[in-house]
Amino acid sequence: MSTAVGAVAVRARGLGKRYRAKWALRECTFELPKGRVAALVGANGAGKTTLMSVLAGLLDADEGSAGAVGRVAFVPQEKPVYRHFTAADMLRLGARLNVVWDEERARRWLARFEVPLDRACGKLSGGGQAQVAFALAVGSRPDVLMLDEPLANLDPLARREVTAELLGEVAATGMTVLLSTHVVSELSGVADHLLLLAHGRLLAGGDLDELLARHVGYTGPRSDVPPALGEVVQARHSAGQSTFLVELPEGQPRPVVAGPWVERPPTLEDYVLAQLEATREEATREEATRKEAGA
Ligand SMILES: Nc1ncnc2c1ncn2[C@@H]1O[C@H](COP(=O)(O)OP(=O)(O)OP(=O)(O)O)[C@@H](O)[C@H]1O
Numbered sequence: 001m002s003t004a005v006g007a008v009a010v011r012a013r014g015l016g017k018r019y020r021a022k023w024a025l026r027e028c029t030f031e032l033p034k035g036r037v038a039a040l041v042g043a044n045g046a047g048k049t050t051l052m053s054v055l056a057g058l059l060d061a062d063e064g065s066a067g068a069v070g071r072v073a074f075v076p077q078e079k080p081v082y083r084h085f086t087a088a089d090m091l092r093l094g095a096r097l098n099v100v101w102d103e104e105r106a107r108r109w110l111a112r113f114e115v116p117l118d119r120a121c122g123k124l125s126g127g128g129q130a131q132v133a134f135a136l137a138v139g140s141r142p143d144v145l146m147l148d149e150p151l152a153n154l155d156p157l158a159r160r161e162v163t164a165e166l167l168g169e170v171a172a173t174g175m176t177v178l179l180s181t182h183v184v185s186e187l188s189g190v191a192d193h194l195l196l197l198a199h200g201r202l203l204a205g206g207d208l209d210e211l212l213a214r215h216v217g218y219t220g221p222r223s224d225v226p227p228a229l230g231e232v233v234q235a236r237h238s239a240g241q242s243t244f245l246v247e248l249p250e251g252q253p254r255p256v257v258a259g260p261w262v263e264r265p266p267t268l269e270d271y272v273l274a275q276l277e278a279t280r281e282e283a284t285r286e287e288a289t290r291k292e293a294g295a
Contacts, residue, residue: 012064014065016061036193039181042197042198043279073137075148087124088118094106102141141173146177193207218243222241227259229249
């Protein structure tokens, strides 16, 4: 089956969600193209779980709209499995509960991660239980797979293997993946799209290569300003040295920087950490201004 170029898998328009009076999400607008692996990142409490829950239809939005095209599978942070069920029982449950069920795919996932079919889920390790939840999600052949902190219970090798398997599933089925994580360093080469949340608002979103290409890291002699024009996302100074992460102005040729300055393309981790730090500093400044105004 061919897919229209640029088809959208997940869309949000002015999406907002509040718990009582407190907004957990506000004015979120984005489109996630089909077949992408999108990383949803943000500090604790930024609104990642809330966003996924609304997109998966588990929570109603309080303003705006959101939707996903096709069948959605959502694996929450707690990796729900029945403790007294074996992995094989869980697969039988999957077959009963899902409109579409690919038993072979689900079994292959469990075999790949050496999860015994006959052991009660309660007796599996946290990582093993997570694999059962993933197998069920993959077996349901979703068009959009949403995973809340899928890497949290896994050891470093398992994290790499799970992300590799997910990429394999994307290549084989054309599904779209949205995964939230704090382990940003392990998303290089996995995610090709980014949604960055801060205090319930979407700070950045879009194609990862494009986003990173618009940013440059500079290291050079101590200076209050970077060697090229642009928005300073992060500035760090030590006695004799300054480093900057700069967002270059759109639609202009890339600046040529010479002399003592060294240019470095930022990694995903550099970019995300700099953005989160900048937001935290801004929040601290706003809080101080509020306190001053109230004093
Ligand atoms: N059921 C709830 N009732 C009230 N407030 C909630 C509820 N769930 C989340 N919140 C609040 O909404 C905000 C966003 O929470 P959410 O769990 O979506 O963030 P998160 O980015 O997933 O955080 P983490 O990385 O810690 O999992 C937080 O301020 C949180 O305290």
